[in-house]
Structure formats: structure tokens, C-alpha cells
Amino acid sequence: MADQADILSAEEVARHLGRLRQAELIRFAALAETWARGLARRDAADLLNEALTRILSGQRPWPAEVPLAAFLSQVMRSIASQWRAEDLREPLASDAGLPEPVQAAAAVDIEMADLADKIRSVLSGDAVALGVFEHILLQSGRGEICAELGLDATGYDTARRRMIRTLQRQLIPGWTS
Numbered sequence: 001m002a003d004q005a006d007i008l009s010a011e012e013v014a015r016h017l018g019r020l021r022q023a024e025l026i027r028f029a030a031l032a033e034t035w036a037r038g039l040a041r042r043d044a045a046d047l048l049n050e051a052l053t054r055i056l057s058g059q060r061p062w063p064a065e066v067p068l069a070a071f072l073s074q075v076m077r078s079i080a081s082q083w084r085a086e087d088l089r090e091p092l093a094s095d096a097g098l099p100e101p102v103q104a105a106a107a108v109d110i111e112m113a114d115l116a117d118k119i120r121s122v123l124s125g126d127a128v129a130l131g132v133f134e135h136i137l138l139q140s141g142r143g144e145i146c147a148e149l150g151l152d153a154t155g156y157d158t159a160r161r162r163m164i165r166t167l168q169r170q171l172i173p174g175w176t177s
Helices: 010-018 022-036 044-057 068-089 093-097 100-123 127-137 142-149 153-171
Strands: none
Touching: 010 044, 022 044, 022 068, 044 068, 068 100, 068 127, 100 127, 100 153, 127 142, 127 153, 142 153
């Protein structure tokens, strides 16, 4: 568990969230749309609101060294995963008539979320490569990634190649490029 000095206080969290620009809010809403795909009973607005509520209440402590975009993404991923599990455990009577393609799409979304979690686990020892991966998920541009992670073009290319090699080595044994 992180030391209390490594966790932002409620006041610091509120100050960070209060300074968000409209463009960042739109980006977070789009990210919520991504994580909310396949949720049967809730939508992206519910997901974003729940994530912000948990962060502001202190239920999800924000480590000081983690950028807001990455932290909020992880909180939303976690909540969406929790909601998907709840939906699978207790199906509603009204959901019994869902067409097969809707059920298949939900299964694909769950598999994609699980794959993203596995990739994060593999990259957990390399903060820069993990940061590049998180920004790729957010569909950030190369320039934005470099600016947010403090990388130059060479550093970005190096981290991206290192990320790809690590994923190939860990997730596809015997892979040669």
C-alpha cells in the first residue's frame, strides 16, 4: 500500500479536477464511452460520474506520481469491469430477450478489457512504456504523448519499441520480428 504522503489529499484532488479544461473533460467523456461499451444497464455518463465520485470521496486514493488521465482511466476500467461482472451474475428478466449479437459484443468488450489489463500487468515494470500504452488507448497523438510523458521523439520511439518487444516476448512466446 502506498504511503499517505504519496496519495493526494481530498483538497488536492478537488483542485486538480477543478482546473480541468473543456477539452480534457471531452476527452474523459470519450474515454468513458470506450470503457462503457457493452455495459447493459449503465452508460458512459454514469461511469464517468461514478469514477469522479469515488476519486473525490477518497474511496479511490489518487497516487501523486500517476497522471490524472491514466488514473481516471484505470478507475473507470475498474468500475466498468465490476459492473460487467455484476451484470453477468444477475441478469435482468428484461434482458432475457437480447439478440445474440448484443451478447457477443458484450463478450468481446470484456475480452478486450481483460487483454488491456494483462498488457498493463506485463508493462508494470516500465513506467514510460506503460504511459505510452495508456496514451495509445486514449488515442493521444505522438506530440501529446511526448509532452505529457516528457519525452523527445527519440525517447518516444525507444519506449514504443521497448513496449512492443516486451509484449511480444511476454504475450507471444517464440515470436520473432
